[in-house]
Amino acid sequence: MDDDHCYLAVRSGDARFDGVVFVGVTSTGIYCRPSCPAVTPKRENTVFFPSAAAAQGGGFRACKRCRPDAVPGSPEWNVRADVVGRAMRLIADGAVDRDGVAGLSASLGYSPRQLQRLLTAELGAGPLALARAQRAQTARVLLETTRLPMADTAFAAGFASIRQFNDTVREVFDHTPSELRERSTHRVDADRGRRVGGGAGRNDGAASSGSARPVGQITLRLPYRPPCDLDQALEFLGARAVPGVEEVTPSGYRRVLRLPHGTGIAELAPAGGRDHVVCRLRLEELRDLGTAVQRCRRLLDLDSDPQAVAEVLGPDPLLAPLVAAAPGLRAPGHVDPAELAVRAIVGQQVSVAAARTVAGRLVKRFGTPLAAPDGGLTHAFPRPEALAAADPDELPLPRGRARALVALAGALVSGDIDLGPGADRDEACARLRDLPGIGPWTADYIRMRALGDPDVFLHTDLGVRQALRRLGNPHDARSAERRARSWSPWRSYASHHLWASAARAAPSAGGPHRPPRGPRPAVRTAAPTGPSPRTPAPAPAPAPCPTTEDTR
Template sequence: MDDEHCYRAMSSKDARFDGWFYVAVTSTGIYCRPSCPAVTPRRENTRFFPTSAAAQAAGFRACKRCRPDAAPGSPEWNVRADVVGRAMRLIADGAVDRDGVSGLAAALGYSERQLNRLLVAEVGVGPLALARARRAQTARVLLETTGLPISEVAFGAGFASIRQFNDTVRRVFAHSPTELRRRAGRHRAAGPTGVITLRLPYRPPIDLDLLFGYLAARAVPGVEEYTGGRYRRVLALPHCTGIVELSGGDGYVWCTLRLDDLRDLGAAVERSRQLLDLDADPVAVDARLAGCAALAPLVAAAPGRRVPGAVDPAEIAVRAVLGQQVSVAGARTVAGRLTARYGKPLTAPTGSLTHAFPTAAALAEADPDDLPMPAARRRALLALTDALASGAVDLGPGADRDESEARLTELPGIGPWTAGYIRMRALGDPDVFLPTDLGIRRGLERLGRDGAPAAATALAESWRPWRSYAMQHVWAVPQPDGRAAASRVPAMRS
């Protein structure tokens, strides 16, 4: 979008552009979301930035009314597979805080200078400024939702010193940390240590019941549960394990996190957003898919359908193999047995949540005779987990999707279908299509279309770049007798 398009979107207060770009007003020194009701600047007083970090680096403060730093993330970084898109996904996951800019550059295969030049050209600032903006938002969440001492907030948000923390918060929010906390609630009581409740924004529409239903049907015993409209699961995070509880709210997803180490807050939030695909632009997706006569009625009946993602890409890959040619219930049972045997027990189990899902390294060292599955699937599982544990296959947020898929298909027992499914869910690719999937074939045939792979592939070309979303609609096409699509997993849809 050029500046004129941005200005028109801002003038219409179109909320679906929140997070796509940011509006800065030179006469006030403040930057806002495009939908902010308080921003009505003259064109000559307006500047546009692709990220909140770029607006902050240019000297603008965050608007106190629309809170642009808390806008949904840009869906552009999910679509883009180039180095900038990969870098943005890594930075959002906290790579700079954990490994520094040198570690980020090494993970992407670029020099620090090259990476900085690419990011500045595309998003207006380099990796340090992007990471600083992320820390500022994390700090604001901790200040407003916990009663932690200011010093613990500073280091939990990833700042190296109290002075750096104070300076950044004042510059970004025009308030000291103490003032931010006071504005959020003068009499805030300190909650349980490590427990944080916050709201996750998204672009409407969204069918949360459908999303939670999908996750509930596949919940691994000991790792996940769904009760009373609340989905809960164990998170394996960079510094610790944690537990997240997600539920629907009034225009938000309520997220309660129980963390052993507050440094993992940013990563926990980002992974929760990825799980529910909260950074998607459903209006753009639905508009594209509704242009296909076969999909138009499905899109109208279920607007805002999302693609379930992952909090742990390696977990999704393992579960894809476990679910080969078995029912959803059967895949859950096998995953639960492996979790009980090889997963790390929680120090403080909560309800039915007792273990983290087994790591690839733990499963790679398992005795083959202890794996409750046919020999061919056992070989595939051990080859996959060994490749993940050794780093031969990268499924992290900065992975090159094409390279990861190619390496997956080199492993025994993992063909194009399996690799494509992992690419869609674990790597968050919005444009995956699986033409040989039995569920896709039957769904298209129930829509009166040719479901053969060649014909399906040709039809799906018009769905780009949102073919992953189109598949969710086709999979859900009811059977002729009105029943929902069969729960039998055509290959590994587990």
């Protein structure tokens, strides 16, 4: 998109461009999102950037009114399978903070210089600058929504030192950390752990000093682009909740997180019609905060662009009523790709309820007990190492499936299969298909949810085929696959729409947490109509999997 079109987006205040382009105002030295409610700057006073990091690198400070650094992430990084897309997913997951640029580059098979050149050409900033922008945003959220001590805030945001934290916050926001906290209206009483102003979050426990910083509950807002059918996403996760690892309570969906430096517990709930999800976190170590937030976003697919999806799926007469019935439907991902892959094998040829039961038995036998169980949450899901060392005959599965599970766990432990945020999706799917017992449904389901590919159509899935038959489409899987080509690059959302329609038609098939009958309004009203700037060109279909039959 050239600068003239970018300026038109600014003049119209179109929120669909938020996160896609950032506008720097040379007369004030600040940068904004296109939908900023401030007076529109003159054309000659504007310069445009592809990322917040590039704007910060250009010497611009974040606007205090529209907070351009706080917009949901670009959905482009979920669609793209090239090295830039893979790098952005890894940076969001905290790879630079954990492994440095050298580790990030090595995981992608590039030298640091090559990766710097690729990211700078595309985004106007290298990996260090992109990670720095992410740390700055995390720091701002913590400063404004918690009463964590400054040192704990710095380490939780990923900074290596207090000085680096102070310098970055001052440079990016033109305020010291103390000034940011004082300016915030979201004040919290640290002693009683309660909100005393109109807060967006809080810290309900004291943080300790030292390199490992445990913390009480931190409550944050996870923004998304409306509309968002959170009810459907939470029902989907709740219906598949593994006992001991996940639970659904009146306050929301809760689960155990296995993070780089310890475990944590996340609770996710709607925010009463506002454009964000309420996320409550309890972490063993503060430095896992950024990674935990990103994984929760990935779990609920909060970086999706629902209007871009609707523009592709809505015109198809088969899907049009489904899209209208569930505006803003999300395609839930997962917080732990290895866990999802194991659960995909457990779910072969059995019902959702049966898969939950078997997974719960695996958790009791091989899971890691929590030091302090919380409600129904008692264990972290078994590590691949524990399952790889298991005797297949001791697993609560048929022999063939048990062997497949052990083989998968062994491949994950050895590194033969990479399912992380920066994995090459085609290579990972091909290696999955090489394992015994991994058929087309299993490989594609892992690709959709563990690898976060938005363009997977599960044409062999029993629920998808039944939904297509009810809608009057031939039930032949190959004909369905051919029709779905026009739904690219959002075929994963088509699969979820068909699953949701099947659950509405036969609620008992969706498990105990089934969606209500009939159309359901989204959390927010639809976004403005018109073409979306984020709709990418259709992507090629994933490589076909073997014909071994396996179903959901």
